[in-house]
Amino acid sequence: MRLIGQIAVNVFKESVRDKVLYNLVAFAVLLIAVSYLLGQLTAGQDMKIIKDLGLAAIASFGRLIAVFIGIGLVWKEVERRSIYSLLSKPIRRHEFVLGKYAGLALTLLVNVLVMTVAFYAILAYLNTLYPESIQVTWPAPATDPGMLRAILLIFVELLLITAVALFFSTFSSPFLSAALTLGLWVIGHFNDDLRSFEAVVESPVAAYFARGLYYVLPNFGAFDIKTQVVYALPVPWLYVVTTMAYGCVYIAMLLTGAVAIFSRRDFK
Numbered sequence: 001m002r003l004i005g006q007i008a009v010n011v012f013k014e015s016v017r018d019k020v021l022y023n024l025v026a027f028a029v030l031l032i033a034v035s036y037l038l039g040q041l042t043a044g045q046d047m048k049i050i051k052d053l054g055l056a057a058i059a060s061f062g063r064l065i066a067v068f069i070g071i072g073l074v075w076k077e078v079e080r081r082s083i084y085s086l087l088s089k090p091i092r093r094h095e096f097v098l099g100k101y102a103g104l105a106l107t108l109l110v111n112v113l114v115m116t117v118a119f120y121a122i123l124a125y126l127n128t129l130y131p132e133s134i135q136v137t138w139p140a141p142a143t144d145p146g147m148l149r150a151i152l153l154i155f156v157e158l159l160l161i162t163a164v165a166l167f168f169s170t171f172s173s174p175f176l177s178a179a180l181t182l183g184l185w186v187i188g189h190f191n192d193d194l195r196s197f198e199a200v201v202e203s204p205v206a207a208y209f210a211r212g213l214y215y216v217l218p219n220f221g222a223f224d225i226k227t228q229v230v231y232a233l234p235v236p237w238l239y240v241v242t243t244m245a246y247g248c249v250y251i252a253m254l255l256t257g258a259v260a261i262f263s264r265r266d267f268k
Contacts, residue, residue, distance in 0.1 A: 003091055004099040011103020012110075015069065027061050027115050031122050047126065047142055048230055054119045055150055055226045061115065062108055062158040063185075069107070070165030071177040073100040074262065094259045097166070101255060104162050112155050116148075140232035149240050150229040156247040157223035161185060163254035164218075170261045187213070188220035218250045 031054055074097070120143050127135070127142035140146060164184055168177035191214055222243050228235050 003095045004102055007091075007096065007099025008102035008106055011073070011100055012106045015104070015107045027057055027118065030057060031119065047123075047130075047138060050123070050126065051144075051147065051230045052226060054122070055147065055154070055230070058112060058115045058119065058151060059154045059157070059226075062112060062154065063161060065108060065111060066104070066158045066161040067165050067178055067181050069104055070162045071169045071174045071181065073104060073166055074169045075174050075177070093263045097170070097259050097262050098255065101162065101166055101258075104166075105159055108155065108158050108162065112151065112158070116151055140230075144229070144232065146232065146235070147229045149235050149237075150225050153223040153225060153240060153243055156244050157220060160218060160220075160223075160247045160251055160254075163251045163258070167254045167258040167261075170258045170265070184217065185220055188218050189224075191217060191219040191221055218247075222246065 031050070034050065034053055123142045135141070161181065165177060165181045168180045172180070225235050225239075227233075
C-alpha cells in the first residue's frame with residue numbers, strides 16, 4: 001500500500017506540472033461568462049439553466065481528464081522506456097497499475113471538489129441578485145445541497161471512465177484506447193435501449209447480441225441525474241448508494257483485468 005500511495009502522489013504531482021488543474025480556471029470563466037449572458041433572460045429562469053450547465057461542465061471537464069490522461073498512464077512510461085527502470089525496482093506490476101489509477105483518481109477528486117466549491121460560490125452570488133418574490137418560484141434554492149447527489153455520481157462515473165481508459169491502455173495505443181473508451185461511454189449511455197432492441201429488429205441473433213451487451217457493458221446513463229436534481233425531483237439516497245456500488249463493482253473488475261494483462265506483458 002505504501003508503494004501504491006507513493007506512485008499515486010507522483011501521478012498527482014505530474015498532473016499539476018502538466019497544468020491539468022488549469023481546467024479549473026476555464027471552468028470558472030465559463031460559468032461566470034454564461035451567468036452574465038443569461039442575466040438578460042426572464043428574471044429567475046436562468047438559474048435552472050446555470051445549474052444544469054454547471055453540473056454538465058463538471059462532468060465534461062472531468063471526462064476530458066479521465067480519458068486523455070487515463071490512456072497515457074501506462075503508455076507514457078512504455079514510450080519513454082522508463083518502465084524498465086521502474087519495474088527493476090522493488091515495485092510489483094499490480095502496485096504500478098493501482099498506483100497510477102489512484103493518482104488519477106486523486107487528481108479527479110481535487111478537480112471535482114474545487115469545481116463544486118466554485119459552482120456553489122457562483123450560485124450563492126447569483127442568489128443575492130434576485131428578490132425573495134422570484135426565489136420562491138424556483139423548484140429548489142440556488143445552493144440546493146441536493147445537487148451534491150448528482151456531483152457524487154458524476155465523480156463515480158469519472159472513476160469508472162478512468163478504469164476503462166486504464167484497462168485499454170494496458171494493451172493498445174493511446175489513439176485506440178481513447179476511441180474505445182469514448183465509444184464504450186457513448187454505448188453505455190444507450191444501454192437501456194439494448195435491452196429492448198428485440199422490439200425493433202427481426203433477427204433473433206442481433207436481439208440476443210444486444211441483450212448480451214446490455215448485461216456486459218456498464219450503464220453510464222444510470223449516473224446521470226442532473227435533470228432530476230436541477231428540477232428538485234426526488235432522488236432517493238438508496239438509488240445513489242446502489243448506483244455507486246454498481247460503479248465500484250465495474251471498477252474492480254476493470255482494474256483486475258488491467259492488472260492481469262499488464263502482468264503478462266513482455267517489455268523486453
